[in-house]
Amino acid sequence: MNQQNHQQNNPMSIDDKLNHPSQAWVQNMVNKLPDETPSLAWRSQLNERIRLEAKRRARKRFWTFALSPAAGLATVSALVALVWMPRTPQAESVATGSSVESAIVRAHQDEVLGVDVAGSSVSYTESARFASRVELPHPDEGSLIELESL
Amino acid sequence: MNNAPDSSFNSLSMELCWGAKALSWDSRTEGAIDAVIERCRKNDEAAFGQFVDLFQSRVYGFVLRMVKNPDEAADITQEVFIRAYQNFHRFDNRSSVRTWLFRIAHNLCIDRARKLARTPGMVGLVDADDGEEIAVPDERWQPEQMILDAELLGIFEAALAAMSDKLKTVLLLHDREDMQYEEIAATLGIPVGTVKSRLFLARAFMQKALTPYLGERS
Numbered sequence: 001m002n003q004q005n006h007q008q009n010n011p012m013s014i015d016d017k018l019n020h021p022s023q024a025w026v027q028n029m030v031n032k033l034p035d036e037t038p039s040l041a042w043r044s045q046l047n048e049r050i051r052l053e054a055k056r057r058a059r060k061r062f063w064t065f066a067l068s069p070a071a072g073l074a075t076v077s078a079l080v081a082l083v084w085m086p087r088t089p090q091a092e093s094v095a096t097g098s099s100v101e102s103a104i105v106r107a108h109q110d111e112v113l114g115v116d117v118a119g120s121s122v123s124y125t126e127s128a129r130f131a132s133r134v135e136l137p138h139p140d141e142g143s144l145i146e147l148e149s150l
Numbered sequence: 151m152n153n154a155p156d157s158s159f160n161s162l163s164m165e166l167c168w169g170a171k172a173l174s175w176d177s178r179t180e181g182a183i184d185a186v187i188e189r190c191r192k193n194d195e196a197a198f199g200q201f202v203d204l205f206q207s208r209v210y211g212f213v214l215r216m217v218k219n220p221d222e223a224a225d226i227t228q229e230v231f232i233r234a235y236q237n238f239h240r241f242d243n244r245s246s247v248r249t250w251l252f253r254i255a256h257n258l259c260i261d262r263a264r265k266l267a268r269t270p271g272m273v274g275l276v277d278a279d280d281g282e283e284i285a286v287p288d289e290r291w292q293p294e295q296m297i298l299d300a301e302l303l304g305i306f307e308a309a310l311a312a313m314s315d316k317l318k319t320v321l322l323l324h325d326r327e328d329m330q331y332e333e334i335a336a337t338l339g340i341p342v343g344t345v346k347s348r349l350f351l352a353r354a355f356m357q358k359a360l361t362p363y364l365g366e367r368s
């Protein structure tokens with residue numbers, strides 16, 4: 001009873017409680033618990049896992065190094081191709097038909113071809129004559145040498 | 151009145167009987183470990199092997215006393231070192247490597263316990279976090295004469311196994327691994343005051359568990 005009264009009048013701090021001799025005994029016992037060493041088989045298995053992890057990491061580093069400039073080059077190439085790629089005309093299919101639209105397109109193409117070959121002062125009929133006689137490899141590739149051969 | 155443990159109850163006797171190996175954590179040890187850590191951060195596999203040599207027993211002992219199953223403890227301990235190896239480059243020396251390693255071990259033990267939906271062991275005493283004050287243990291409690299044998303060790307380990315994980319973690323980290331309160335608080339992510347309360351409760355729990363055995367022996 002006196003001890004309880006004493007404790008109530010002088011409450012101990014947590015540090016005082018921890019430093020109590022009864023606590024020190026348990027502390028000493030726990031401190032001296034024996035070491036638990038894993039088996040050699042456990043250690044071999046761990047070594048193997050670490051080796052595999054090291055290989056995986058090395059492979060990842062290699063591919064990151066190898067692919068990063070390649071990825072950059074591919075991106076730049078794609079952008080260049082998108083910006084600078086020549087666009088092919090899509091009106092040729094219209095010109096092969098027999099309708100009014102196809103006739104108009106053909107006439108236009110002939111005129112363009114005539115102008116490319118002979119110059120801007122050539123009339124429509126003259127350009128058509130040239131176009132019918134001259135078979136140029138490409139409508140855009142005019143050649144004065146081929147014209148002179150006619 | 152001699153409140154200190156019995157003088158014949160000395161550390162050398164305990165080591166001979168229990169086969170314990172003391173690992174004193176002094177400045178020389180710290181310096182050697184720092185060199186190993188630096189090499190580990192540069193993915194030096196050999197250095198990591200030395201790192202495992204330094205810590206495998208401590209980590210395995212801690213994990214084994216947390217999960218109680220040796221196979222589980224072996225798996226978890228391997229996972230601790232694998233994660234340490236994977237993340238060593240991220241270790242920035244803000245805390246000690248021991249704190250960092252035991253934090254990984256503690257988290258894995260907690261994860262494993264949650265996965266198994268294990269019910270907590272017998273607590274015995276109420277955690278001070280719940281607001282209940284615990285009485286001061288009997289000052290007269292002092293084991294007079296101890297026979298340090300396998301039987302006492304078995305009883306001690308059984309009492310430890312019955313303790314809740316919260317109390318056991320703090321008890322092992324402080325009294326077994328010689329961590330300071332602040333280090334334990336950083337490892338577990340709890341306030342220093344909570345560390346002290348749990349440590350006090352854990353030791354009181356062990357006293358309560360051992361008293362019947364000690365009463366019979368004396």
